[in-house]
Amino acid sequence: IFASAPQNVLQGLHIFTYFVHDLTFFFFLCFLPLGKHFHVITSVFNVFFMRVQKGKIKPVMHGVSDDKLDDLESFGVKKLEDFTWKHMLDFYSCADCGRCSDHCPANAAGRPLSPRFITIKARDLMFKNYPLSGEIYKSKLLVEDIYTEDEIWSCTTCGACEEECPLGIEYIDKMVDLRRGMVDEGMVPQSLQKPLKALEKRGNPYGKMEKKRADWTKDKEFKASWQIKDLAKDKADTLYFVDSITSYDDDMQDIARRTSIILSKAGIDFGILGKKEKDSGNEALRFGEEMLYQDLKEQNNEAITQSGVKQIVTADPHAYNALKNDYTDLPPVKHISQVVAQKIGTGELDLKPCQNPEKVYVYHDPCYLGRHNGIYEDPRQALDAIDGLTRVELEKSRDRSFCCGGGGLMLFYEPEEETRMGVLRVNMAAEAGANVIVTACPFCLVNIQDAIKVAGQEGEMEALDFTKLIEQHLF
Known part of the structure; x- marks a missing residue:
């Protein structure tokens, strides 16, 4: 368009556009700090x-x-x-x-x-x-x-x-x-005051006595076949850190027993702290009760140090996260899914063919095992080692997993919501074509079991803990 224009016109146009560009640039440069576009500068840092x-x-x-x-x-x-x-x-x-x-x-x-x-x-x-x-x-x-x-x-x-x-x-x-x-x-919300006071007084959010923390070992059928060491009296290389929900919730105590059976069959020398164990404090810390968390951590640190163990195993991702990331100077910490995957890989654990091959299983990634600690493959490898087990993936899985809503003290505090988070997760599993939701977290299990009832899918959908599925298929 300017091919035939005189040289002086082109030079004048060049100078004009230069100043327009200059003014525009500096105008927006001055404007950036005054709004959301400031992120253009700050985001790099x-x-x-x-x-x-x-x-x-x-x-x-x-x-x-x-x-x-x-x-x-x-x-x-x-x-x-x-x-x-x-x-x-x-x-x-x-x-x-x-x-x-x-x-x-x-x-x-x-x-x-x-x-x-x-x-x-x-x-x-x-x-x-x-x-x-x-x-x-x-x-x-x-x-x-x-x-x-x-x-x-x-x-x-x-x-x-x-x-x-x-x-x-x-x-x-x-x-x-x-x-x-x-x-x-x-x-502090009224509904949280009671569990927080119970944590301070009894070392668990349920307010139950410390001496009952190891009562899950007293099940008659379990006790007849398995003996669990108390590290206050005996020595072992591995500590099984049970944590509060698995120790005191009647429905979740089965996780502790099945975890113990898995560890025993894997040839691991382990014991528990019993009444010396306190809540890991993962939830107390994240709910802002700093001094309560510090007290729980100090008591657990002392008990673990005195036990002289070389490693710690837990079936609770919340305890795993606290012991691994929030505590200091502890032996290496593993989740039970890591232990199972490792022992299957070395041939020290062998699994039977799937007992219910007609069912379709889906694995729900617990937030504190997956997103916070990057453990995605171990539980999946263990499930896939069960011959004949059909497993599908949720659309929202791994690092994009959808929280069940039951983590930690959320079991005691329920804010107003239109649809329960657990119900949304159950519906996702149904859309994926699954009828069994497997999870490796007791908090997730409690919430998903309850969500299945609320969603009206009893008889159609089932929630299963990772340890139960693995223990059922052990030789």
Whole structure:
């Protein structure tokens, strides 16, 4: 179009377009820090500084050791300025794409929680805190100002939001810090006060006596065939850490017995702590009860150290996560699915052909085994070692697994929701063509069993623990 234009016209046009480009560039450069597009600048740094280790909760305050926590005047996040610099960088880095909320199980169930708005609300508040004009924002309690109590307590800490975020925004640490602040202010839901007090008094959320922690070993049929060492009296190379739900819930005690049988048949010399074992504290920590968690950890650390074991095995992913990621200076920790897969691989465990080949099985990835600790293949390899077993995959599986909603103290706290998360998961299994849901977590098992009843699929769908399926097929 300008092929025949004179040279001076082309030069003038060149200068004009140069200045238009220059002004446009600097206009948007100045505009970037004033809105969500600021993430264009900050996201590179946010991804660089993102947390590498999953499953671990940030300390109450960096640089303050556990034995100095009593000296702190305040715990957690109460006001905007209490967030860490990384959390504030998270707020500025949000692209407002909504992937976190789209994949949040709590949001899908209709709970009053959207991870996206957890970030957006804080980002908007930060812009108010440092305005270009007008009055400066006066700091208030965040839970009274921009968040609601139900919003913060609705999170199951499953980590689906963090898995989806392309910019490395961390949500779990923020939720835990906000809960720490709420606990410090006495803002604890009524339904959680009883289990938390029971944890403090008895070392378990059920309020049952410590001496009953090993009562699962007293089952007549089990006791007639198997003897379990008490590491307070005997020595063993391996500790089987049972944890509270498997020790005290009558329906879940079968997991402890079957785990013991599997370990025995695998030739593993193991024992239990008995009444010296306390709750792992995984849930107490993530529900903001920092000092309670520290007390539970200290007692367990002392008991484990005194036992002199060389490794720890557990069938509870929540205990596995706490012992592996939150505790320090412990022997190596394994989940029972890892042990089974390893022993099958070496030929030390051999499995019978499938007892119910007409059934279709699907494996549900527990959040604290899969997404937080990357254990996906071991349980699947063990199931696939059962000849004739038909297994299908859920659409939302592995690192994109859908939380059942029953993790930890969520068994005691049920926020308002349109559809139970467990029911949504059961429906997903039905859509995949399965009629048996296998999981390797007692919390998942409790919730999925209950969800099957609520969904009206009793007789059509069954929930089964990993240890039960494996033990049934052992020679």
